[in-house]
Amino acid sequence: MPWAEVLSLLAMLAAGALWWDSFKSREAGMRAVRAACAAEDLLLLDDTVALASLRPGRDDEGRFRLRRVYRFEFSDTGDNRRDGQVTLLGSELVTLHLPHSNRSPLRSVGTPDEEQNRPFPRLPS
Structure with missing residues (x-):
């Protein structure tokens, strides 16, 4: 198999993995937003979230995440x-x-110290 085909296949697999990871993250974001709006008796408009920023980061264990x-x-x-x-x-x-x-009064949620006072459950990874 020529190198060009191998590289093309690897690029397609990487794009598919990025798409799947983005899909899972968007769904997790939608669950969080729906739960917060329900807890605060707010109306979620358009029933969707829009990606505003995408960049690399590291989690608490030092693993690379988007x-x-x-x-x-x-x-x-x-x-x-x-x-x-x-x-x-x-x-x-x-x-x-x-x-x-x-x-x-609404509040910003998300620091580990406030984990006990979250208005909605922690999302699965």
């Missing part, structure tokens, strides 16, 4: 749009930011 930041929109009154963001390292939730709304 750090993804997703943006989404929600409404606290039903008549407005507010921007939020969720950050994942691999498929693990790092932070979820919902700006303060007019109805209830």
Whole structure:
């Protein structure tokens, strides 16, 4: 088998692995956002998250992971749009930011010290 074919096959496999990892991370982000909006009685608009940033990072054990930041929109009154963001390292939730709304005080979630006070369960990896 010529080297060009081998390299092409490896490139396709790497692209497929990146796509699959991105799909799993996006689903983990959607679960976190849905849970946070349900806990705070907010309306998740468009029922989706959009990738805003993708860069390399390391987890607590020093392993290489992709750090993804997703943006989404929600409404606290039903008549407005507010921007939020969720950050994942691999498929693990790092932070979820919902700006303060007019109805209830919202908080940023994600540091290990606050793990006991999370309004939603930790996501599986």
